[in-house]
Amino acid sequence: MSFFRRGRRARASAPHITPRSEAIAVARVELAELTPPTKVYLGQLAYLALILFENLSRAVILAPTTEAKTTLSRATAEMLHAHEALVSEMRAAGIDPVAAMEPFRLELDDFRRRTQGADWPETLVTCYLTGGFLTDFFTGLAAGLPSALSQRVSLLLDIDTGQQALVEQLRSSIEASPRLASRLAMWGRRLVGDTMLVARSSLAIGGQLPGEERIEPVFTELISAHTRRMDVLGLTA
Amino acid sequence: MSFFRRGRRARASAPHITPRSEAIAVARVELAELTPPTKVYLGQLAYLALILFENLSRAVILAPTTEAKTTLSRATAEMLHAHEALVSEMRAAGIDPVAAMEPFRLELDDFRRRTQGADWPETLVTCYLTGGFLTDFFTGLAAGLPSALSQRVSLLLDIDTGQQALVEQLRSSIEASPRLASRLAMWGRRLVGDTMLVARSSLAIGGQLPGEERIEPVFTELISAHTRRMDVLGLTA
Numbered sequence: 001m002s003f004f005r006r007g008r009r010a011r012a013s014a015p016h017i018t019p020r021s022e023a024i025a026v027a028r029v030e031l032a033e034l035t036p037p038t039k040v041y042l043g044q045l046a047y048l049a050l051i052l053f054e055n056l057s058r059a060v061i062l063a064p065t066t067e068a069k070t071t072l073s074r075a076t077a078e079m080l081h082a083h084e085a086l087v088s089e090m091r092a093a094g095i096d097p098v099a100a101m102e103p104f105r106l107e108l109d110d111f112r113r114r115t116q117g118a119d120w121p122e123t124l125v126t127c128y129l130t131g132g133f134l135t136d137f138f139t140g141l142a143a144g145l146p147s148a149l150s151q152r153v154s155l156l157l158d159i160d161t162g163q164q165a166l167v168e169q170l171r172s173s174i175e176a177s178p179r180l181a182s183r184l185a186m187w188g189r190r191l192v193g194d195t196m197l198v199a200r201s202s203l204a205i206g207g208q209l210p211g212e213e214r215i216e217p218v219f220t221e222l223i224s225a226h227t228r229r230m231d232v233l234g235l236t237a
Numbered sequence: 238m239s240f241f242r243r244g245r246r247a248r249a250s251a252p253h254i255t256p257r258s259e260a261i262a263v264a265r266v267e268l269a270e271l272t273p274p275t276k277v278y279l280g281q282l283a284y285l286a287l288i289l290f291e292n293l294s295r296a297v298i299l300a301p302t303t304e305a306k307t308t309l310s311r312a313t314a315e316m317l318h319a320h321e322a323l324v325s326e327m328r329a330a331g332i333d334p335v336a337a338m339e340p341f342r343l344e345l346d347d348f349r350r351r352t353q354g355a356d357w358p359e360t361l362v363t364c365y366l367t368g369g370f371l372t373d374f375f376t377g378l379a380a381g382l383p384s385a386l387s388q389r390v391s392l393l394l395d396i397d398t399g400q401q402a403l404v405e406q407l408r409s410s411i412e413a414s415p416r417l418a419s420r421l422a423m424w425g426r427r428l429v430g431d432t433m434l435v436a437r438s439s440l441a442i443g444g445q446l447p448g449e450e451r452i453e454p455v456f457t458e459l460i461s462a463h464t465r466r467m468d469v470l471g472l473t474a
Contacts, residue, residue, distance in 0.1 A: 057294030
């Protein structure tokens with residue numbers, strides 16, 4: 001779901017688009033012991049994929065050109081595919097997918113409403129930043145899953161079409177209307193707060209929140225990755 | 238895109254859900270000579286698939302339960318797949334997909350805005366009725382495409398997961414709130430008017446609208462199919 005890698009390799013001249021490797025390397029080490037039970041992890045991630053799909057489909061609906069609609073619809077299809085693959089993983093493991101997703105509905109629906117954005121550029125920023133942050137986070141948590149499942153989920157989270165398209169659309173919107181940059185920078189700052197709250201609350205599922213000393217290194221790295229995503233857009237984090 | 242068949246076979250005790258075979262048989266005979274050039278047909282249908290996808294994704298966003306979201310997301314994925322397959326057909330034929338879709342953007346975006354519905358039940362009715370009507374119509378027009386393409390497009394339009402799900406969700410909404418029926422019946426009547434206008438204007442692309450005597454038998458059959466779709470919901474057409 002963090003999309004990127006092919007795009008990044010293909011455009012060596014553009015600024016680095018994602019710092020996934022560093023952020024994930026740290027997150028995987030720090031998060032492996034905090035991974036919730038498989039049912040909880042898969043249910044939460046599957047509902048999150050629905051939410052990220054809803055944001056992307058909203059970006060398709062609001063897109064002002066046929067080209068943008070077509071490009072973003074491909075990213076949307078990949079996110080839906082990830083959701084369906086997670087549902088299949090649950091079925092294969094004898095887990096009822098609806099029951100596993102249900103505990104996360106209210107919080108994640110509320111998160112989506114608060115972060116959906118007021119117009120097309122804000123919605124694109126939402127897809128780019130919350131998608132990137134939470135994909136890094138859940139890829140880190142995947143390190144603690146049973147080994148074969150961990151590999152499959154990590155692959156699933158490594159699909160990479162969307163963010164390149166989001167960055168290109170956003171860059172041309174910002175170029176066409178430079179005053180947009182400060183509004184989107186503010187929006188990005190607000191998003192990272194809401195997104196971190198969702199990630200933190202994931203760690204508390206089924207028990208107490210781990211101590212700050214366990215959480216802090218992970219979040220430091222995830223926030224650095226967020227800052228680098230903002231940089232790619234030319235926005236101040 | 239009219240989804241159905243598997244569902245219908247699997248639930249022999251439920252009322253007939255779609256009258257596709259009859260409506261399409263008539264439409265194919267009557268419409269074969271009115272089929273626009275391949276580029277126009279594929280461009281228009283690909284943009285229409287985007288619009289139908291946008292309606293379905295809106296239904297996912299508005300869905301009040303995890304189960305409804307998951308079920309409808311599968312229908313949404315199939316519609317996106319149809320859109321992508323049409324884009325691939327255009328590329329394979331040396332047609333620029335964006336240029337081919339562009340002439341239909343304003344009219345179809347406007348159609349979507351006028352028909353999106355005010356809430357979840359109205360949006361479901363929109364997906365069910367406009368999706369059914371326009372799929373019948375374009376399946377009829379496909380009869381006039383070059384033979385191999387005609388077969389591939391007809392197969393593409395015969396995907397069938399969504400409408401069964403839409404009917405089930407609508408039936409339970411109407412049971413839970415009987416007063417909804419009269420509101421949805423009115424909504425259905427308004428939709429068929431707007432949908433017919435879109436279909437009629439398709440026939441005029443690249444030339445004059447054919448005479449009423451050519452159009453009437455097709456529309457009589459498509460409207461009968463629409464009435465039967467309303468019947469399945471227990472609504473008066």
